[in-house]
Amino acid sequence: MTNSLDPDFQRDLLRIFRMPSVQTMVSRKSSVTNAFVSAIIPVIPPSPAEIQEAINILGLDQKDLRCAYCGDKSSEWDHLRPLVLQRRPTGYVSEIANLVPSCGKCNQSKGNKHWRTWMTSSAKWSPSGRGIPDLQQRIERLEKFEHWRRPTQVDFEGILGHEEWEAYWQTCEDLIQRMSECQRVADQIKSKIGDAIAHPGSKS
Numbered sequence: 339m340t341n342s343l344d345p346d347f348q349r350d351l352l353r354i355f356r357m358p359s360v361q362t363m364v365s366r367k368s369s370v371t372n373a374f375v376s377a378i379i380p381v382i383p384p385s386p387a388e389i390q391e392a393i394n395i396l397g398l399d400q401k402d403l404r405c406a407y408c409g410d411k412s413s414e415w416d417h418l419r420p421l422v423l424q425r426r427p428t429g430y431v432s433e434i435a436n437l438v439p440s441c442g443k444c445n446q447s448k449g450n451k452h453w454r455t456w457m458t459s460s461a462k463w464s465p466s467g468r469g470i471p472d473l474q475q476r477i478e479r480l481e482k483f484e485h486w487r488r489p490t491q492v493d494f495e496g497i498l499g500h501e502e503w504e505a506y507w508q509t510c511e512d513l514i515q516r517m518s519e520c521q522r523v524a525d526q527i528k529s530k531i532g533d534a535i536a537h538p539g540s541k542s
């Protein structure tokens with residue numbers, strides 16, 4: 339029984355416990371938008387020479403590839419300029435001029451923020467927040483990389499026309515709307531289940 343435990347000990351126990359965060363359907367809103375953007379983004383594979391040039395500019399080693407932002411082991415390539423801003427595509431695409439090696443922590447933490455703003459912010463997992471020692475040098479290399487090539491920027495609406503473009507985003511809005519409705523149903527069901535667990539035997 340908890341009431342037989344020392345209060346300090348109880349506090350320590352509560353401190354180590356963390357309930358897994360609850361993902362509601364509504365909290366998936368930005369994932370839905372990101373999926374609608376990712377689904378139409380052009381992908382331009384680089385040549386080996388282009389990959390070499392990119393890692394040279396970033397001062398990285400192909401035999402031990404590190405995160406361009408923080409220096410941890412690289413696990414993926416991250417879009418330097420975000421693909422999505424304010425729930426719409428920026429026009430940037432998946433191509434070597436817009437991709438840098440990254441660790442998962444940095445990729446997650448950076449999200450759709452501007453890379454320099456994020457790197458120098460005090461956000462918990464930003465390179466500055468984590469006290470990365472050679473921050474300034476990393477920023478200078480990323481600036482050099484940024485000016486290496488003019489990135490492709492697609493004018494989606496110009497290619498498709500206003501009507502088709504807006505119709506695509508309407509399907510996205512419709513889906514988000516439908517998910518909100520599903521969430522309301524889920525909330526009602528969850529509350530009934532909660533009641534049933536709290537008062538076993540009493541049927542409502």
Ligand SMILES: [Zn+2]
Nearest residue numbers: 405408441444
């Ligand atoms: Zn990193």
